[in-house]
Amino acid sequence: GENVEQHPSTLSVQEGDSAVIKCTYSDSASNYFPWYKQELGKRPQLIIDIRSNVGEKKDQRIAVTLNKTAKHFSLHITETQPEDSAVYFCAASGPSSYKLIFGSGTRLLVRP
């Protein structure tokens, strides 16, 4: 089955700097890759997703890139703000799978 690895597990950046979180997946058939943000004690919220027919997607300060050949995808947050501090999860799903498999999460701390 699908396995998703995520790193780093923790990331601390200065406000205004960029943050990058990387994930790799094992199943080459996977074609849907969402990213979730979870604040303390809250539910994970979808912030951006990408499908395998595109290599990059942007939404304001957030972007995701996908390298199908290498089977990895990354979340990029530019001009980080303290409210970006949270745990971020990547996930992957295949075309014939009902399951969304998550990475282990990255705790991002943005220092004011």
Added chain:
Amino acid sequence: SQTIHQWPATLVQPVGSPLSLECTVEGTSNPNLYWYRQAAGRGLQLLFYSVGIGQISSEVPQNLSASRPQDRQFILSSKKLLLSDSGFYLCAWREGIATNEKLFFGSGTQLSVL
């Protein structure tokens, strides 16, 4: 619009007691439904998923079970809780007509087994 309801928000139970967590979805038909568990400071572990009434797929062998008695209702149960069952339980749903659509989570249940 679609909404997902999950209750209770918090629960403290003694070891060996039963468990029942309920989740309902509104505004959609035949959704795919999921139960995830998150241990403290850890990732999201898929426990069960269901693609239709009475259809349950189990991902992790354990003393938990799930049922789907109605199209938009998903229940997580246990006959006897263990200390290791403590965690944050999240119900989630996806559109049932396609497997690659967005997954939406309920607000979660923080379960403490003492």
